[in-house]
Amino acid sequence: MIDVAVIGAGMAGLVCAQQLRKAGYSVIVVEKSRGLGGRLATRRLQRTSADHGACYLKPKGELLQGFVDLLCNANVLQIWTDTVYEFKTDIGIIPPQSLSPRYVAPQGMSAIAKFIAQGLDIVLNQRVIALNATENSWRLTLESSNEEITANALVVAIPAPQALALFAPLGGSFLDATFIEHLSSVEFQPCISAIAGYPSTSQPLPEWKALTFVDDPDIAWIGLDSSKRPNPQQPHFVVQSSAAFAQQHLESADLNAVGEYMLQHTAQTLTIPWLATPEWMQVHRWRYAFVSRPWPETVLSANTPLPLICCGDWCGGNLVEGAMLSGITAAMKINQQLRSLPDVNFFNFSPE
Template structure:
């Protein structure tokens, strides 16, 4: 049984930002994540000859702490300015140019490169879903469903969506009821993402598109259309990301034929750009916990337990990537 000082469950941006600061301060940290990659919704899908960001669409910093990270990422040539405005579209299909101008940043090699940068020199155990958290003496024992993970930690940080955190801690004998109620109060909306590529012959048509990203306002089916290939330098072919509304996801989340659902999204997007309805390749991804619709109002949550146990994520104080980063930073500073 391996013993560590701090174990973090979840390699999204909250877990990574927290781990980075703790390790820089001299703490022993290890991250355990259920997936093969890093970043959570900082997700990049590798496609034939290209890639596309099917989670976070862009980064638009607001606060000073996140702006400092943006400057650091720019200095290492990981991100670059993408556009100075996002178009808006209403339920009636009326497209409006950006009302305000500000810089939106993206990663030319995919959003996952941001997570990889933050994870430098941090030990990450991949492909291990933590399903059991057991109190032992002054520590916690973490185990996976197949019991291949056996790890004990003096401190545990749960950096996953609140509903998943509830599943992990609700059956711990005598667990902090007030903390559990706060976790249960957090609510999320789902989203379905269509990831589409097009023949290189469509490149000229795509480049003539008068927008790079469209945010839909109160639309029945759509929340976002992005010309994702415009983030790349000399893209080999056009790629488009279409994200559903929460209402659309509620209707079709459990549908077995994902391809037809993805095509529905492309067909709706084609009302503004007809060529989008004719993909060369179409993949679909479902996000069960896309956006926190009822977030926790503080940067992190601490449970009253026999050993330190904390919770952080984008659902702490917001619902976006900046909230996730600030949540991890705030928790690390508290521990330090």
């Protein structure tokens, strides 16, 4: 029996787990993927790495700025650029109205998650396939091993639709209809990311490092991802689709064909012909990339006999900063329900 089980090792889940661990609780994190970070995702390929989820951090509030400063001091983050250009169909490439520093991890954005995860007990590559509630504990059944985890409290830090599917077998007898209704109200938009590498003898690289497409129906963003890496061996780009394009092609059986179209379209739009013929390419679909209809509060609590809190960037809907605040709030709520430890600083999010 442990104190708290956390499902999901994205930003919200890791922040919550680290807060609770430092407060003295026993915590275990279960993650279905092989790596940490959720959409703070880095793919290792072709002797390099590429960020195919969140491509940078742009702090807006005090909380994330403090965290970014901490990561810069730990040599995890550095400033990549302060200029993300815009592309408009009728004008072309234009500079942004204001400059704002974008921070990246030279080793990949997943390094942020690894920093937060220090000291945590994490089970990777294991999907929770069943939840059961006894009189005094939650029981989580894991897919690969049929192993069970027993915990006094449960934090679910995954996208709301995935949480809904996990809760469905519990039925209305344990979870009240209002909680399910609130969870069902959350909506996401998808995205498709294409990572493409080019020979080092390619044509001269563009002057920009990142470019937002303001009014393109298919493409939303392109970044020269190799410019984040120390001593890159060859140039590589990350291209991200619009939500409408991703929705149309989300279930495509041939994602490579989708990626090829994205590169061809981008090459034609920007008049950079060689972008259409990469040396290598990988494509990834994000079913829950961006929250389009968030839950308005920082967490979603269930009115159950056993502590159950949902958290994530869909609570408040402010991307990485929202996920951090949601994770911290979830830890505070769990603490209140378990034993209300005095003098716990739940906003000190750095591991030892």
